[in-house]
Amino acid sequence: MATDTLTCASLLLTLLNKRYEVDTVFGIPGVHTVELYRGLEASGVRHVTPRHEQGAGFMADGYARATGRPGVCLIITGPGMTNIATAMGQALADSVPMLVISSVNRRDTLGRGQGRLHELPSQQQLLAGVSRFSHTLLDPAALPEVLARAFAVFRSERPGPVHIEIPIDLFDAPAAPPRSWQAPALYRPAPDPQGLALAAQWLHQAERPLVLLGGGCADAPEAARVLVERLDAPTVTTINAKGLLGRSHPLDLGANAALPAVRELAHGADVILAVGTELGETDYDVVFDDGFVLTGQLIRIDLDAQQLVRNQPLALGLVGDAGHSLALLLDHFPHPLAKDGAERTASTLATLGLVEDPAFAPFVPLYEVLQEALPDAILVGDSTAPVYAGNHLVSQPAPRRYFNASTGYGTLGYGLPAALGAQLARPDLPVVALVGDGGVMFTLSELATAVEERLPVVILLWHNAGYEEIRRYMDAHGVERIGVDIQAPDFLTLARGFGCLATHVDSPGALAQALASRPLDGPFLIEVDAHAWQRAIG
Incomplete structure (x- = not known):
């Protein structure tokens, strides 16, 4: 073999680290991926071992949401891939960049149904449904191009997971290095100038404008803040856009589009600007009654042209990057407009009365304690009662500081491993995992990863003895409670068995004391x- 020739496996690792600046990968080694691990230690890439491939995917997701950079996973053939699906x-539902690299059986055996180890009829076809694209590498020479396609999705399109599978007989096959290790310069599209001018005209003429900002705007907080101030428009910031305008901005309605007062405001808006948001159910219709209705002229800006025409009737659609679009739109508003935005926002929030709402009130002191003790923390949530309330109550100082699995796909077990990924990505910030006694059991084994990596994540476990949200839903629909009053383990004993410090609290004061003594090395x-918490707060 020529001295300037690499193996396919070593070329992959070198491209990831040298060309695309990947510094961390999540994976569990297996017999089919051993060759991927040859030289990994010397590659400059940190390897983190979760205890389940689903945990690997959630960690990569948390890493990506906290930074905007893709999380990368190395996953075994067959069961590893069904586990991470x-x-x-x-990640697909929430447009999170994730690169999943897997092994697959030898090229000469693919699709033959011979009962090979980890064999699936078509692994690529199975994963295509949960990825932006899934590719089977059949020639090592094509690897640089396929990786370039993946990173083009992450950097220039609507992001999401990409799956690349490599047959096990290719890992040690010779592969020539690329002519250059420099990554291609990729830019996101800007909206059409004529369409942008028309959007600006409508917004100038509006009497009751409304702005809807989604997670697609997360990397443009300054442009977003200045634009809504120039428009003087009440602004919905979705769950994945929390912190975009800063904490408690006077034009920020928060992620409350499903609540009656915000719906009334939206229904009465004559021009609506929606940027980087799907206008999807889990942000705008969590009560599932199709009650979020826009009657004004809807202007949408999105990277995904198809997304422009989904969910609400469209008047004007512009394909473009949220950051570019917000900055270019600002040029049309050199001076602030006067649209009574702050007054309309304050009136709407007063009508909502979030802190007095019985559904949210028990969690108000919880978030007050967290903000006092850890004001800069990234809050990462599962589908659990504190998170459902936090979606409405929490205000963050910056974007990428609040995300959870109650949006989009709505899986359980997300909170703990995603928080570990966020902590690995942002060691400079505290991270809190908000989990419930039901959902945490899906991925509780990832406590071992947290201990092994000495990650100082605070795991706030809300113990209400079962699947409370489903209990309520059954009760509301006259269905007998079955399968929701589940037996919980002794979480403190389990945590300590992993080597994790653990304690029990029953009041806001006790929580504050516990947070004040949190360890910084694990x-x-x-x-x-x-139940004791709710009694304590009356």
């Missing part, structure tokens, strides 16, 4: 007795 589904599980 749920995490890919969540995880800390705080179990909150939900």
Whole structure:
């Protein structure tokens, strides 16, 4: 073999690190991926071992949401891929960049049904449904191009998971290095100038404008803030856009589009500007009654042309990157307009009365304690009661500081591993995992990863003895409670068995004391007795 020739496996690792600046990968080694691990230690890439491939996917997701950079996974053939499929589904629904590299059986055996180890009829076809694209590499020479396609999706299109599978007989096959290790310069599209001018004209003429900002705007907080101030427009910031305008901005309606007062405001808006948002159910219709109705002229800006025509009737659609679009639109508004935006926002929020709402009130002191103790924390949530309330209550100082699995795909088990991924990505910030006693059981084994990696994540476990949200839903629909009053383990004993510090609290004061003594060299599980908590706050 020529001295300037690499193996396919070593070329992959070198491209990831040298060309695309990947510094961390998540994976569980297996017999089919051993060759991927040859030289990994010397490659400059950190390897983190979760305890389940679903945990690997959720960690990559949390890493990506906290930074905007793709999370990368190395996954075994067959069961490893079916295990990670749920995490890919969540990332696909929320447009999270994730690169999943897997092995697959030898080229000469693919699709033959011979009962080979880890064999699927078509692994590529199975994963295509939870990815932007899934590709089977059949020639090592094509690897640089296929990786370039993946990163083009991450950097220039609507992001999401990409799956690349490599047959096991190709890992040690010779592969020539590329002529250059420099990554191609890729830019996201800008909207059509004529369409942008028309959008600006409508917004100038509007009497009751409304702005809807989604997670696609996360990397453009300054442009977003200045534009809504120039428009003087009440602004919905979705769950994945929390913090975009800063904490408690006077034009920020929060992620409350499903609540009656915001719906009334939206229904009465004559021009609506929606940027980087799907206008999807889990942000605008969590009560599932199709009650979020826009009657004004809807202007949408999105990277995905098809997304422009989904969910609400469109008047004007512009394909473009949210950051570019917001900045270019600003040029049309050199001076602030006067549209009574702050007054309309304040009136709407007063009508909502979030902190007095019985559904949210028990969680107000919880988030007050968290903000006082850890004001800069990234809050990462599962589908659990504190998160459902936090979606409405929480205001963050910056974007990428609040995300959870109640959006999009809505899986359970996300919170703990995603928080670990966020902590690995942002060691400079505290990270809190908001989990419930039901959902955490899906991925509780990832406590071992947290201990092994010495990650100082606070795991706030809301213990309400079962699947509370489903209990409520059954009760509301006259269905007998079955399968929701589940038996929980002794979480403190389990956590300590993993080597994780753990404690039990039953009041806001006890939570504040626990947070004040949190360790900085490993995880800390705080179990909150939900029933005692509610008694303590009256």
